[in-house]
Amino acid sequence: MNNSHAKSRCNLFFETLGTRLKIDIITELKHEALNVNELARKLNQERSKVSHALLSLSECGFVNARKEGKRRIYSLNKETIIPLINLAERHVKKYCKACRKQRTERRKTK
Amino acid sequence: MNNSHAKSRCNLFFETLGTRLKIDIITELKHEALNVNELARKLNQERSKVSHALLSLSECGFVNARKEGKRRIYSLNKETIIPLINLAERHVKKYCKACRKQRTERRKTK
DNA sequence: AGAATATGTGAATTACAATTCACATATGAA
């Protein structure tokens, strides 16, 4: 109906964090900076999939990349992400039953 | 590939906040508690659409509803949402160029 | 009871992000 989007523009921010893979990537990067192959191996996911996810994470300023030889090392922008994830986990524990019984469990395995 | 989702379960939390409409609803409810019709009118959106959005917001513990006569008044669970939105907006201002040039602008109008 | 108001709901459709796959590029080693 109406498409005038004047205010409140953090929906993309949240949308970007709204998949399991990206949360898992962030969880890994909390501990150490990693390149795509290492991430893909650790999470047991396709490299290309992880690469796409990292692109959107970096477009939103959640991760930074530095080149090191033939590798690209991705690191977490911890300044806002750490308190954000903490806040989210606290909320889920306290208020969000739907989040605790994961929606992913209902999803089909390929 | 792998479907063992043992850790990190706040992706649904973020996914739920990942649309414009829900962020707009939260923004309205910051100021005052409202019922569905009032929200729909203020946001210039279909009532049923707002109703569905409120359902998912309430399943995630973002809003609470109380019955008052024939109305249902929705109020914001401010405890975690207000600091969360503040954190998100600070991040967007500082780091997220992609979020500032809204993705919605590219979307087709019906 | 019947009408008006307020809201919920489920199923079909639509829209779009996530995934996949084949190929492009970039770096360093032999």
Place this chain on the structure above:
DNA sequence: TTCATATGTGAATTGTAATTCACATATTCT
């Protein structure tokens, strides 16, 4: 320069949330 390693990318497909619409339910008033 050829090969191996590491990564990026775009386009087609797939999966799924958002939207729509027609109908159900619930409350209050006359």
